[in-house]
Amino acid sequence: MKGRIAIVAAMAGELRPLVRGWKREGTAEGVTLYSCDEAVAAFAGLGSERARLATAAVLRLGPIRRIISAGWAGGLHAAMVPGGVWRVSEIVNPVTGEVMETSEPNGVSAAGAVLVTTNVVTTVEDKYRLRKMYSADLVDMEASAVAEAARRNKIPFSAIKGVSDGYDFDLPGMERFTSADGQFRQVRFAAYAALRPILWKPVARLAKDSGRAARNLSRELEHYLADERE
Numbered sequence: 001m002k003g004r005i006a007i008v009a010a011m012a013g014e015l016r017p018l019v020r021g022w023k024r025e026g027t028a029e030g031v032t033l034y035s036c037d038e039a040v041a042a043f044a045g046l047g048s049e050r051a052r053l054a055t056a057a058v059l060r061l062g063p064i065r066r067i068i069s070a071g072w073a074g075g076l077h078a079a080m081v082p083g084g085v086w087r088v089s090e091i092v093n094p095v096t097g098e099v100m101e102t103s104e105p106n107g108v109s110a111a112g113a114v115l116v117t118t119n120v121v122t123t124v125e126d127k128y129r130l131r132k133m134y135s136a137d138l139v140d141m142e143a144s145a146v147a148e149a150a151r152r153n154k155i156p157f158s159a160i161k162g163v164s165d166g167y168d169f170d171l172p173g174m175e176r177f178t179s180a181d182g183q184f185r186q187v188r189f190a191a192y193a194a195l196r197p198i199l200w201k202p203v204a205r206l207a208k209d210s211g212r213a214a215r216n217l218s219r220e221l222e223h224y225l226a227d228e229r230e
Contacts, residue, residue, distance in 0.1 A: 003065035005228060006058035007041040007221065008051060008146045011184060013210070014071040014162070015041055018218035030181050031057040038225055040064075045182025047119065051142035055149040066105070066156045069146040070221060072164035072213055073138040074121055076131040080113070080138060082166050082209035085220045087112035088159035092134045093144040094118055100147045102158050105228060113137035115159060117144035124170045131167070138163070160220055162213030164206065171202050 009015050012032060019041050025033035031044040031054050040061045044054035051069075058064060069091075075082065089112040091100045102112075116136040121127060130139055143159050150157035165171075177189040193199040 003063035004035075004037075004061075005039045005225065006055070006061075006064045006067045007039060007070050008054045008058060008067065008142070009041065009043050009069075009071035010046045010050065010142055010182070011071070012043045014214055015043070015218055015221070017215050018221050025061070028057070029053055030183070033057060033061065035061065038228065046178055046184060047141050047182045048117070048145035050182035051145040052149060055146050059149075059153060064155055066158060067146060067150040068221070068224075069140075069143040069157070069159040069161075070217060071140065071142065071161065072210060072217075073115060073140040073161035074127060074169070075163045075166045076116075076127050076136055076139060077167050080163050080167065082163050082169075083212035083216060084163045085213070085216045086138065086161055086163070088115045088138070088143070088161060090114045091143045091147050091159060092116040092136060093148075094130075094134065098144075100144065100151065100157075102147075103156050104158070105156075113161070115140060115143055115161065117141060120175045122171055122174045124168060127167050160217065160224070162217035162220075164210040164213045166209075169202070169206070171199070171206065 019034040022034040022036045025035050031042055034041045040058050042054035042058045044050040088102055114136045115138040116130050116134045121139050147157050177185045193203045
């Protein structure tokens with residue numbers, strides 16, 4: 001099958017182990033692009049609008065034979081353990097109520113987790129509500145936008161997510177550290193957290209779990225690309 005696989009994530013940290021050694025294609029409109037022989041990857045920041053920009057950017061590097069939404073997601077129940085990696089079977093858009101199915105390379109529907117995409121989720125109460133309303137396993141901020149772009153361009157779509165935070169992880173107020181272009185202001189957040197000892201343990205826990213999720217996710221994507229080459 002002609003074309004490369006496009007991998008769309010929000011932040012470089014989500015796929016840093018994967019793209020190490022890939023060619024950096026540059027940055028335009030806040031979208032950072034990497035490529036290798038069989039794949040391209042894009043990072044444009046948090047949220048649906050940034051995900052649309054990233055997807056449009058990888059399509060310009062076409063031809064593209066499959067689009068994968070990858071990156072961190074929050075767990076919505078105890079089985080979604082931080083550091084774990086899940087292939088997603090369905091993506092729920094709570095704004096439209098639409099449920100979009102993913103597929104495997106052989107064309108059959110994927111078996112895996114149900115993911116819901118929403119703007120901001122930072123509290124345990126948010127996660128409990130989404131789990132109850134949509135029977136979802138995971139939550140992120142980008143997958144439904146990537147899925148919609150893939151469908152509009154008639155390109156097969158998959159989603160693979162690493163769990164960065166569990167259902168019981170509560171760190172409210174993170175949205176204030178996201179810029180208008182979807183970039184997480186790490187330095188500003190670090191300064192904020194440094195002055196609040198109550199945040200030290202949860203921030204350290206999030207950093208550890210996110211790093212493990214990124215490593216495991218990158219390994220899963222490497223296996224995915226290797227299977228595609230066979």
